[in-house]
Amino acid sequence: MQSSYIINMEEWKKGFSFSVPVQVRFSETDMFGHMNNTVPITYFEYARIEFLKHLGLMGKWTQGDEGAIPVVADIQCDYVKQVYFEEQLSIYVKIENIGNSSLDLHYLAINNMEEICFTGRGTIVQMNRQTGKSIQWNETQLQSVQA
Amino acid sequence: MQSSYIINMEEWKKGFSFSVPVQVRFSETDMFGHMNNTVPITYFEYARIEFLKHLGLMGKWTQGDEGAIPVVADIQCDYVKQVYFEEQLSIYVKIENIGNSSLDLHYLAINNMEEICFTGRGTIVQMNRQTGKSIQWNETQLQSVQA
Amino acid sequence: MQSSYIINMEEWKKGFSFSVPVQVRFSETDMFGHMNNTVPITYFEYARIEFLKHLGLMGKWTQGDEGAIPVVADIQCDYVKQVYFEEQLSIYVKIENIGNSSLDLHYLAINNMEEICFTGRGTIVQMNRQTGKSIQWNETQLQSVQA
Amino acid sequence: MQSSYIINMEEWKKGFSFSVPVQVRFSETDMFGHMNNTVPITYFEYARIEFLKHLGLMGKWTQGDEGAIPVVADIQCDYVKQVYFEEQLSIYVKIENIGNSSLDLHYLAINNMEEICFTGRGTIVQMNRQTGKSIQWNETQLQSVQA
Numbered sequence A, B, C, D: 001m002q003s004s005y006i007i008n009m010e011e012w013k014k015g016f017s018f019s020v021p022v023q024v025r026f027s028e029t030d031m032f033g034h035m036n037n038t039v040p041i042t043y044f045e046y047a048r049i050e051f052l053k054h055l056g057l058m059g060k061w062t063q064g065d066e067g068a069i070p071v072v073a074d075i076q077c078d079y080v081k082q083v084y085f086e087e088q089l090s091i092y093v094k095i096e097n098i099g100n101s102s103l104d105l106h107y108l109a110i111n112n113m114e115e116i117c118f119t120g121r122g123t124i125v126q127m128n129r130q131t132g133k134s135i136q137w138n139e140t141q142l143q144s145v146q147a
Helices: A009-014 A041-054 A056-061 A139-146 B010-015 B037-055 B058-061 B139-146 C011-014 C037-053 C058-063 C141-146 D009-014 D039-054 D058-063 D137-147
Strands: A018-023 A068-079 A090-099 A103-109 A114-127 B019-025 B066-077 B089-099 B102-110 B116-128 C018-023 C070-078 C088-100 C102-110 C114-130 D018-023 D068-079 D088-100 D103-109 D116-127
Touching: A018 A041, A041 A056, A041 A068, A041 A090, A041 C088, A068 B010, A068 C018, A090 A139, A090 B089, B037 B058, B037 B066, B037 B089, B037 B102, B037 B116, B089 B139, B089 C018, C018 C037, C037 C058, C037 C070, C037 C088, C037 C114, C088 C141, C114 D039, C141 D058, D018 D039, D039 D058, D039 D068, D039 D088, D039 D116, D058 D137
Parallel strands: none
Antiparallel strands: A018 A090, A068 A114, A068 C070, A090 A103, A103 A114, B019 B089, B066 B116, B066 D068, B089 B102, B102 B116, C018 C088, C070 C114, C088 C102, C102 C114, D018 D088, D068 D116, D088 D103, D103 D116
16 A cells, blocks of 8 residues: 655665654644654644755744745555554654746655554655635755755 | 532522534544533633623724733633533633732533533733733723623 | 545535534644634544544554554645634545555545534555554455445 | 752752753744744653663563553653754753652753753653553662663
């Protein structure tokens, strides 16, 4: 049941180099005894923002000088392996594709045994906070994401 | 083990008339099989805001015209009875005391069997969002909360 | 930017009849002033479980007699329109496809103006809690989901 | 507005030595632009469990051999300073008092500037999961918490 956005798993995995560590909190488990399915989306957000900061893209947004904010256009997650309380995961994120005003990002969660726990993808769009319209990447931004 | 803020339970309960309904979500349970202890604080917030709207106090804040926002100065919760997935609760809230720029609010959660599940209290303060300083209630607001 | 799982939007919308109401909580907003992107996944879970209860499928699972639980195999969400604090949404859910041990469910969130706020889809699988292996639907279950 | 459970702030602060680091997630902010008030309770839980693991008390509970689980009897939080997205906090926790089957724990959150952001306290009780009755600490446990 491989995800449609992964053509060749080994190749796909090699593309990742940036990751953040997370540890599953007790409040993130549910009565089935495992990490609740809503939690990876939170981890993706955390990894994504750290990645954008790493690329030098977040300053502009959180300062909000120009009203430009990154919004999530879509997100998806494939749950490969049950994850439990206390597990320490590495959440990897990479750029798969660069649009005029958007980025297609891919995600990979690995546990301490190097097992894949879940994967994902999603598009973010740079948008004007007031008008809701997309804003094209400028030259500086393009250099950041193409580095 | 009665809470220090409840002198006479029967009297205390009679003081409540406003409530909102909530139903415990699956994502709000944890691996011990019950509602996670962090969840009532979320219910208190929901009940509090609906209560403030009911009193006519929220409009000013969410419009943010004057930079005044209500912030939580402190909150506490006493867990009386375990709560489980799917339970339908009534979250009651009442004003216990009115300060110059603050309100002391009390909370009560009741299940369908009329059992007390948890209680709580906490102070909110009207504050200037930029300066962080407290803002006294004006006449209109005082009339709303004293009604 | 229509989602790949929606061929004809009008036809797709007509397929929904079951929904649950939700109201966006303050704690579900983020510093960009809107509902955080992680929240719809929580709403999908709530709608999904109410739907499965409606179909008569949850009893077996939460009683856990046989160790069978429904797990989320994948989930995705397309954010069509920004959603704000206090908005009242209807979260629709329907069965798109029935597998041997799985269900492909589709989701639709509509606001009070009948506008589409977000859509989604995802597969759940009936799984043995101990072994992690999928469990085929039995006759009773198949009748429930085909009704 | 010092909390009732802090008699002498300097003395009180000196009592802490165990802490865990947290970084405020974007999904933990709200539309007022700061960390939502429900979040510290989640941080307290995380710090508490790491502390109990550090003391050697969690193994028994999560293995669940004897049906004994720690439940939160009450929790409270005093918000001293607004906290924002991305801030890195140290969440300190200490034992204030040892009961027959309970622990009174105190909490302190400090930012990178050594400023107090919020404080808290709360009681946990060792309880039988099935009967809901409290279970006295045994000798091994008492030695762990008195160390």
